[in-house]
Amino acid sequence: MTSPLPIGATIGILGGGQLGRMLSVAAARLGLRTHIFEPGAMPPAGDVAHKVTTASYDDSVALTAFGQSVDVITYEFENIPTSALDLLETLRPIHPGRTALATSQDRLTEKTFLQGLGLQTAPFADVSDMDTLTAALSEIGAPAILKTRRMGYDGKGQARIMAADDAASALTDIARAPAILEGFINFSHEVSVIGARGPDGSVACYDPGENVHEAGILRTTTVPARLNPTQRTDAVLIAARILNALDYVGVMGVELFVTPQGLIVNEIAPRVHNSGHWTQNGCAIDQFEQHIRAVAGWPLGDGSRHADVVMENLIGDDMDRLPALAKTDVSLHLYGKAEVKPGRKMGHVNRIVKS
Amino acid sequence: MTSPLPIGATIGILGGGQLGRMLSVAAARLGLRTHIFEPGAMPPAGDVAHKVTTASYDDSVALTAFGQSVDVITYEFENIPTSALDLLETLRPIHPGRTALATSQDRLTEKTFLQGLGLQTAPFADVSDMDTLTAALSEIGAPAILKTRRMGYDGKGQARIMAADDAASALTDIARAPAILEGFINFSHEVSVIGARGPDGSVACYDPGENVHEAGILRTTTVPARLNPTQRTDAVLIAARILNALDYVGVMGVELFVTPQGLIVNEIAPRVHNSGHWTQNGCAIDQFEQHIRAVAGWPLGDGSRHADVVMENLIGDDMDRLPALAKTDVSLHLYGKAEVKPGRKMGHVNRIVKS
Structure with missing residues (x-):
C-alpha cells in the first residue's frame, strides 16, 4: 500500500x-x-x-x-x-490496472468474466464469421444485436438482427470485425451504479441512477432510480463484487438492466461515467474527485447524496437551447468544444430537484 | 447592452x-x-x-x-x-468598473459613499497626522480602530486604540499612512451578502451567511445566518442598493454588522468573496460562476440555495488536519499552494448540513 x-x-x-x-x-x-x-x-x-x-x-x-x-x-x-x-x-x-482494461475492452472477455462471477448477463455467443453467426443465431434466436468485441461506444459498432435474413448485412455493417451476438433482454429500465475502490480495498458506491438513451447515446440520468430496496442493495453489491474481483483502483460505471428475473449486467466501464455526472451537484465528493482520490491513494468519500438530481446531456444541436437553459437555475457543465456536430456531447446540465 | x-x-x-x-x-x-x-x-x-x-x-x-x-x-x-x-x-x-474599484479601494471614499446612500456605517473620521487623529478621537472616543485608507485586508493595516494614550503608537503601527479612525460597533454577529448585478441591471443575492473571524481572518461562514425575516430582507436590500448605485457588473461581497439599531455596513469588496465560498456546494450556480456570468453578459442565476452549508477556511497549520478531513464526507477545496505559512489561506472545506 x-x-x-x-x-x-x-x-x-x-x-x-x-x-x-x-x-x-x-x-x-x-x-x-x-x-x-x-x-x-x-x-x-x-x-x-x-x-x-x-x-x-x-x-x-x-x-x-x-x-x-x-x-x-x-x-x-x-x-x-x-x-x-x-x-x-x-x-x-x-490505475485502474491492466486486468480491468483488458476485461472491459473486449465484450467477449467482459461477458465471460461477469458470468464467471455468477452475475447475470444477456445471452451471448462468439462470432467471427458467417458460420459462427448462423450458429449463434440458432442458439440465441432473433431479434438479437451483433456487437464488435472492441472499440464500441455510444451505440457505434452495433447492428440489429431482427430476423435470420439480416445476418449477412449485419456482418457487413460491422465490417466483419470480431464480434459477439447478444440476445435481446426484456427490461423495464436501465440503471447504473458508479462505484469506486481504493488501493486499500475500500469500496464506496453512489446511489444508482436511472438512464434513458436515445439513438444509443445517454440522454438523461435521474437519481434516485426506480428500484425497490432489494434491487437497490443488489445493484450496489453487484458493483462491489466486480470491483473486488478486478482488484480495481478508481471509479467504474456498471450498467444494469432491471428485469423481473433480477438485475442483468449490460456493461462495465473502467472510468468515470456519463451516468455519474449528476454527482457533481448531488454529492459532497463527486465521481471525478472520487476517481482522483482512489488513483492518488487518498481516502474515498462515502458516496452519500444530499439532493435528488436529473442530469441531461447536451448533444449536438441541443446547444441551441443554451440561451434558454442559461436563464434557469440549473448547473451548466459545458465542455468548451469549438464545433457542434450531430451526436457530439457538448455539455450537460444538472437540475437539482428540491425535496 | x-x-x-x-x-x-x-x-x-x-x-x-x-x-x-x-x-x-x-x-x-x-x-x-x-x-x-x-x-x-x-x-x-x-x-x-x-x-x-x-x-x-x-x-x-x-x-x-x-x-x-x-x-x-x-x-x-x-x-x-x-x-x-x-x-x-x-x-x-x-468589470466591475472603475467607480466600484475607486470606492472600495479607499476606506474614506467607501464610508462616505455608503453614508450618502443613507446606509449606516461605523462612526469615522479622516486621519492624516497626529492633529487630525487627536481631533478624531475627541469626536469618536476610544476604544476605536485606526485603519489605513488603502491596501488593508485580513486585518492588516489596522491598529487598535484603547485609550487616547495609544494614539502615537497606533500612528507608528500604520506607518503614518493616510487613515480613518473608526468607532467601535457593539454588534452581536457579522453577516455578509454576496450580491451580483448583470450589465442589464438584473440583481441576484445569495442568502446571507454568518461569519466568524479569528485574528482578523475569516474562519467560518454558516448559512443560513441568524437573522430574523426583516433583517434578512434588509441585508439583501442594502446589497442591492449598493450594486445599483455603483452601476455594478459582477459579484460583490457586503459585510454587515448585526446590531439592535439595525444592520451596519462594515465594508464592501468588489469581487467574489471568501464568505461566499459556501455557494460552491449549496447552490446550482456558485458565486464564481455568477461573477463570470455577469462579466460575460450571461443571465444571472437566481441565487437560490438547496442546502445548508458551513464553510471553514484552512489557514496555515490547519493543513495538518487534512488527513483527518479527507476521511470525512466534506467538500475539500485546496488551492495548490506549495508552501504553508502562518495566516496563509491554503484551502477551505464546505460541510453540507442535511436538513
Whole structure:
C-alpha cells in the first residue's frame, strides 16, 4: 500500500475529452495537478490542466517524457493502444490496472468474466464469421444485436438482427470485425451504479441512477432510480463484487438492466461515467474527485447524496437551447468544444430537484 | 447592452490566487477560457487557466498583449495599480468598473459613499497626522480602530486604540499612512451578502451567511445566518442598493454588522468573496460562476440555495488536519499552494448540513 500523493503531485491522464477535463478540475480541488496526453489538438481538458502533451499513442518519446513527468497514470477512455500501456507501465503505476482494461475492452472477455462471477448477463455467443453467426443465431434466436468485441461506444459498432435474413448485412455493417451476438433482454429500465475502490480495498458506491438513451447515446440520468430496496442493495453489491474481483483502483460505471428475473449486467466501464455526472451537484465528493482520490491513494468519500438530481446531456444541436437553459437555475457543465456536430456531447446540465 | 460572450471566448483575470483559480474553473464550466495576469511565479490559478502571463503591473508591453488577447477583463483583488487599469481600459471592458474599484479601494471614499446612500456605517473620521487623529478621537472616543485608507485586508493595516494614550503608537503601527479612525460597533454577529448585478441591471443575492473571524481572518461562514425575516430582507436590500448605485457588473461581497439599531455596513469588496465560498456546494450556480456570468453578459442565476452549508477556511497549520478531513464526507477545496505559512489561506472545506 503506497502512501497518498502529496499536494502538488501530478496525475497523468490519457485522453483530453470532457471526462479528462472534469477529472482535471477535481484534481485541482485537491491541490493536485494534471498532465493530459492527447493526440488531438486543442483538447477540452487542456483549458484546465497544468500541462498538455499533444502526441500520438505510438510516439514512444512523447509517451516516455509524459510518464516520467507524472506520479501516477489514469485514463478517461478504455480503448488505449496496448503498446502505449506496455511502455507507460514500466514508468509509473497505471490505475485502474491492466486486468480491468483488458476485461472491459473486449465484450467477449467482459461477458465471460461477469458470468464467471455468477452475475447475470444477456445471452451471448462468439462470432467471427458467417458460420459462427448462423450458429449463434440458432442458439440465441432473433431479434438479437451483433456487437464488435472492441472499440464500441455510444451505440457505434452495433447492428440489429431482427430476423435470420439480416445476418449477412449485419456482418457487413460491422465490417466483419470480431464480434459477439447478444440476445435481446426484456427490461423495464436501465440503471447504473458508479462505484469506486481504493488501493486499500475500500469500496464506496453512489446511489444508482436511472438512464434513458436515445439513438444509443445517454440522454438523461435521474437519481434516485426506480428500484425497490432489494434491487437497490443488489445493484450496489453487484458493483462491489466486480470491483473486488478486478482488484480495481478508481471509479467504474456498471450498467444494469432491471428485469423481473433480477438485475442483468449490460456493461462495465473502467472510468468515470456519463451516468455519474449528476454527482457533481448531488454529492459532497463527486465521481471525478472520487476517481482522483482512489488513483492518488487518498481516502474515498462515502458516496452519500444530499439532493435528488436529473442530469441531461447536451448533444449536438441541443446547444441551441443554451440561451434558454442559461436563464434557469440549473448547473451548466459545458465542455468548451469549438464545433457542434450531430451526436457530439457538448455539455450537460444538472437540475437539482428540491425535496 | 452588449451581447453575451460566446463559448470559447476568453476572460482576462488580474490576479492568480485562489479566487482567480476558482473563477477559472467556473469559466471552464461555461465553456469559456481564462487568461491570468499575475506578477508572482506559479500562481494557484495557473493550474486551471488556459493561459498565464507572469509580469509586473508596470510592464505595459505585457499588459497590452494581455488586454488584446482577451474579450473582457475582471480581477480577483481590488488593489490593482491605477496605471495598469488606465492602460487596460483603453483595450477592453473592465468589470466591475472603475467607480466600484475607486470606492472600495479607499476606506474614506467607501464610508462616505455608503453614508450618502443613507446606509449606516461605523462612526469615522479622516486621519492624516497626529492633529487630525487627536481631533478624531475627541469626536469618536476610544476604544476605536485606526485603519489605513488603502491596501488593508485580513486585518492588516489596522491598529487598535484603547485609550487616547495609544494614539502615537497606533500612528507608528500604520506607518503614518493616510487613515480613518473608526468607532467601535457593539454588534452581536457579522453577516455578509454576496450580491451580483448583470450589465442589464438584473440583481441576484445569495442568502446571507454568518461569519466568524479569528485574528482578523475569516474562519467560518454558516448559512443560513441568524437573522430574523426583516433583517434578512434588509441585508439583501442594502446589497442591492449598493450594486445599483455603483452601476455594478459582477459579484460583490457586503459585510454587515448585526446590531439592535439595525444592520451596519462594515465594508464592501468588489469581487467574489471568501464568505461566499459556501455557494460552491449549496447552490446550482456558485458565486464564481455568477461573477463570470455577469462579466460575460450571461443571465444571472437566481441565487437560490438547496442546502445548508458551513464553510471553514484552512489557514496555515490547519493543513495538518487534512488527513483527518479527507476521511470525512466534506467538500475539500485546496488551492495548490506549495508552501504553508502562518495566516496563509491554503484551502477551505464546505460541510453540507442535511436538513
